[in-house]
Amino acid sequence: MGLRLVLVTGRTLEQAAGMHKGKCSEEYRAAVSRGEIAPENLAALSLAEGGAALLRTEHGTAEVRLFSADLPAGLLFLPLGPFANTLVGDETEGTGMPSFKGIPVEVELL
Amino acid sequence: MTERTEHVTCTFCGCLCDDITVEHEDGRISSVSRACPNGRAHFLDYAPAPRLPRIRGEEASWEEALAEATRILNAARSPLLYGLSSASTEAIRKAVSLADRLGAFVDSTSSVCHGPTGLAMQAVGEPTCTLGEVRSRADLLLFWGCNPAASHPRHFARYSTTAKGRFVPEGRKGRTVIFVDVRLTPGARSADLFLRVDPGCDFEVLTTLRALVREKPLREQEGVCLGGVSLGVLRDVATRLKSCRYGVAFMGMGLTMTRGRDVNVAELFRLVAELNTYTRFSVIPMRGHGNVTGADQVLTWQSGFPFAVSYARGYPRYGPGEFTAVDLLRRGDADAALILASDPAAHFPSRAAARLASIPTVVLDPEESLTARGATVWLPTGKAGIDVPGSAYRMDGVPLRLRPFLAPRRPSDEEILGRLLEEVTP
């Protein structure tokens, strides 16, 4: 049983820069697979900075690297991109907009 | 010989900065000044040399590619036209005409961005102003669920927090800046006040703020925190909002992409409308793509609705959640797609992207995006504002004419869509 957090996706400058270099570039891959969590959550996982973890939502899974950041405990931030996309569902509750923020996610060690 | 062009407009984001200086030599851009990192890359990473279209990955002539695109659109029973928001206003106009002629669905990137904002506007109205007014007059800025430091890097300096304006000559010192978000973003660090809201609790916080602004008696309960913010802090914010001279709220995906979506945005718009009882207050959505505001404008003036439009019955019908791209793909309702200047393969939830990959697609894009790579037909067009003309709407709804500085060597989206419009059978 992994750690249960809430996933929030969003834009970062690194993600945008990587996007310009092309979405198949190593830079883009590194930028969009960089997850951030609170230091106490990282410690609870006994994970070193940049350690690999598997994220699982009801929609899919993604392998990312996790770093500590100034975030409240319980939150996981992941930049928009192909890794976040596998974790987001395509239900829009009648609005056209999928839930890109506030998705329950489970973090497992690899 | 190096040529220098001033007052070029960057169309990467909704700020549409029109003070960029570009140096170019033999049709290649060599340097860009004043732009932010996103804007610089927008110019420098574009190779304006003509390229041949591709059919299923193989190079083809423009005639062959247009014939194949026409065949795909004619063969489809319910095609989807999607994207629009990085194209010029003129190209968007052609795309909507094409959707009308084909009896197609037409939807813009708004649906996965500020679509819920559109729904809120329709529900409660939008008390708004221009960015010029923000710069000249605003002494209180409220940023809710947006991260301009990453998505609109020059917003602060050109229009909002640090800009020096006519009635705010002291710039940042003359403005109170409040950020509300679930995390302390880089921009929020420079705020006078940062409210950390629990994820998914924006509506609760907004409703409470509205009640406090209207001086409804609220009972303080020991230790109870509303959506992560104490009533005391919210009381202070309500007082600041009411007592400013000219307040402006900016809102982003933090409201539209979380639980509640349009209901969150409508609550913020209501708060802003009510604040006008006490002072002057406006709201501007932080629109992402350079001309996404134009996409909403054109669709509204041509069909009556800002996004999620179906022409299947011969007249426009509006259906957010029904005619929006992600929903059409989820249900398998679109059997072909024309994508204009956007990259849904990279930005849609994976299941919707996989659906898109399973139907024939015609992609008009200056760059070989992920969507272009997987396209049945990719048409490499020019970039509005660099080598092809056109206009775009800034995030505050102000239209700007773009000033291309390179001689056109690629066809424009407008031209290609015009050709398709002539070729397809209704």
Ligand code: SF4
């Ligand atoms: S803020 Fe936006 S419009 Fe201005 S230079 Fe940067 S990307 Fe371009």
